[in-house]
Amino acid sequence: MALRAAGAGLRVWRAALGSGGSLLPSLRGFTAQAEPVEEEVIEKKGIQLRGAPMYLDMQATTPLDPRVIDAMLPFMTEQYGNPHSRTHLYGWEAEEAVEVARGQVAGVIGADAKEIIFTSGATESNNLAIKGVAGFFRDKKKHLITTQTDHKCVLDSCRYLQQRGFDVTYLPVQKNGLVDLGQLADAIRPDTSLVSVMAVNNEIGVVQPLADIGKLCREKKVFFHTDAAQAVGKIPIDVNAMNIDLLSISGHKLYGPKGIGAIYIRRRPRVRLEAQMSGGGQERGLRSGTVPHFLAVGLGAACDIAAQEMQRDQAHIKRLSERLYKGITSQLQGVVLNGDPEARYWGNINLSFAYVEGESLLMGLKDVAVSSGSACTSASLEPSYVLRALGVEEDMAHTSIRFGIGRFTTEAEVDRAVELTVQHVNKLREMSPLWEMVQEGIDLSKIEWAQH
Amino acid sequence: MASPAEARALFREFLRLSRHFGTSYNIKEYVRRRAREGFREAAAVTDTAELAKLWEAAQQQLAVVRRQSVVYDLYSRRHKHAMELLPKERA
Numbered sequence: 001m002a003l004r005a006a007g008a009g010l011r012v013w014r015a016a017l018g019s020g021g022s023l024l025p026s027l028r029g030f031t032a033q034a035e036p037v038e039e040e041v042i043e044k045k046g047i048q049l050r051g052a053p054m055y056l057d058m059q060a061t062t063p064l065d066p067r068v069i070d071a072m073l074p075f076m077t078e079q080y081g082n083p084h085s086r087t088h089l090y091g092w093e094a095e096e097a098v099e100v101a102r103g104q105v106a107g108v109i110g111a112d113a114k115e116i117i118f119t120s121g122a123t124e125s126n127n128l129a130i131k132g133v134a135g136f137f138r139d140k141k142k143h144l145i146t147t148q149t150d151h152k153c154v155l156d157s158c159r160y161l162q163q164r165g166f167d168v169t170y171l172p173v174q175k176n177g178l179v180d181l182g183q184l185a186d187a188i189r190p191d192t193s194l195v196s197v198m199a200v201n202n203e204i205g206v207v208q209p210l211a212d213i214g215k216l217c218r219e220k221k222v223f224f225h226t227d228a229a230q231a232v233g234k235i236p237i238d239v240n241a242m243n244i245d246l247l248s249i250s251g252h253k254l255y256g257p258k259g260i261g262a263i264y265i266r267r268r269p270r271v272r273l274e275a276q277m278s279g280g281g282q283e284r285g286l287r288s289g290t291v292p293h294f295l296a297v298g299l300g301a302a303c304d305i306a307a308q309e310m311q312r313d314q315a316h317i318k319r320l321s322e323r324l325y326k327g328i329t330s331q332l333q334g335v336v337l338n339g340d341p342e343a344r345y346w347g348n349i350n351l352s353f354a355y356v357e358g359e360s361l362l363m364g365l366k367d368v369a370v371s372s373g374s375a376c377t378s379a380s381l382e383p384s385y386v387l388r389a390l391g392v393e394e395d396m397a398h399t400s401i402r403f404g405i406g407r408f409t410t411e412a413e414v415d416r417a418v419e420l421t422v423q424h425v426n427k428l429r430e431m432s433p434l435w436e437m438v439q440e441g442i443d444l445s446k447i448e449w450a451q452h
Numbered sequence: 453m454a455s456p457a458e459a460r461a462l463f464r465e466f467l468r469l470s471r472h473f474g475t476s477y478n479i480k481e482y483v484r485r486r487a488r489e490g491f492r493e494a495a496a497v498t499d500t501a502e503l504a505k506l507w508e509a510a511q512q513q514l515a516v517v518r519r520q521s522v523v524y525d526l527y528s529r530r531h532k533h534a535m536e537l538l539p540k541e542r543a
């Protein structure tokens with residue numbers, strides 16, 4: 001190793017001093033980290049991995065698109081100004097870049113640039129939308145509506161408001177994960193200020209009927225907020241056609257950077273809300289704090305690329321997810337797709353494997369980076385609250401695995417993931433006494449288990 | 453206007469650069485797939501103004517790929533990707 005490193009160093013010297021040709025090839029020998037080593041075993045957390053696992057967890061986060069990094073780098077090096085500085089070039093060029101990005105974010109959801117506020121991510125956007133609207137109308141309107149399958153940060157913001165005297169309705173969802181519009185209409189009261197329904201569910205990938213909900217809310221004169229972190233750039237969204245009043249965006253779910261997001265706030269008719277952050281009054285006073293311009297540029301570039309690539313991405317993702325689903329279900333019995341089979345974003349396939357313990361399967365699939373549900377709750381052994389809201393039986397909710405497919409997933413990875421999943425499920429079932437009983441034709445639901 | 457030979461050379465340049473990108477298996481594969489798709493789509497275009505625009509866009513994308521292949525090479529992982537360790541006939 002040491003010899004090789006020395007050799008690489010020498011080559012860099014020689015190229016830089018002598019040849020006079022392009023410096024690029026010589027840079028390749030001059031890496032910040034060590035070159036890939038020959039032995040390929042990675043040891044982390046007590047397990048051994050052969051090579052970096054394939055990444056099929058696109059709902060947790062997505063890799064940065066190299067085109068996004070390319071757009072960001074100039075603002076991480078030379079153009080480091082504060083976008084709010086008004087007296088010199090550094091500020092002007094940073095502000096210009098932020099405004100271009102604002103337009104790109106607006107473009108992907110059919111909004112106007114003036115309606116976009118940069119935040120730190122979708123969690124902050126959701127907090128701002130829910131607490132902000134509820135706070136502004138607190139004198140006249142005391143009621144909010146959300147769904148049981150919404151994201152933790154939406155539910156938690158609602159809990160916070162409940163402790164402060166607000167009334168919140170947590171709508172149940174149907175077995176397929178979708179909101180019942182009749183139930184929603186019944187839940188809206190004269191003192192309802194806001195309805196918040198997630199666009200694409202992070203755990204099961206179902207797409208809520210946004211246009212129908214938007215129409216209903218507009219008729220009843222209630223503001224409609226949607227957490228679209230998993231939806232923007234992946235499915236077509238038009239805030240005007242869908243009558244959306246507030247919409248949350250996350251950077252790192254659409255191949256952009258972490259630490260940046262945005263919220264769309266409608267201007268006509270105007271949505272008033274209370275800022276949650278006090279300070280210098282940036283972002284029209286709604287979100288004080290210096291806008292991290294290189295992150296904003298990254299989010300803008302990611303939105304722009306997503307808009308251009310949407311059709312290609314959708315076709316690629318649909319093809320691969322069908323391949324994954326057919327590959328697994330054609331070789332295994334007792335596999336259930338959670339959530340509606342039609343109204344879904346295909347990059348998210350949440351499957352339950354009967355008679356298999358989910359954690360054991362996840363441990364077995366160490367060469368595949370997947371999770372049992374959301375990353376936020378993946379530390380606990382509790383089954384997902386989303387699956388429970390769907391009425392999924394406890395045992396099936398415990399065995400769910402979420403396969404996330406994205407722009408950079410390859411067909412070979414999907415084939416390998418199918419192979420490994422089938423192999424491990426079969427192995428675990430061979431060890432399972434329950435599976436043996438099912439094979440013998442015993443109906444497990446009819447058994448009366450003795451109490452100990 | 454670019455000749456067919458120039459177009460083929462540009463395509464080959466995308467494929468050549470796609471091999472860099474450090475240990476990022478997925479990015480390498482994407483650059484290859486996206487270049488293939490882009491050139492296939494462009495082959496169906498007959499309008500000269502549209503073709504000129506596509507040619508310009510491809511040049512810009514090539515510049516991005518050239519810069520980023522260096523960045524990814526500089527910061528590559530110490531270990532290869534599992535898919536690149538599979539036996540060749542399967543990968």
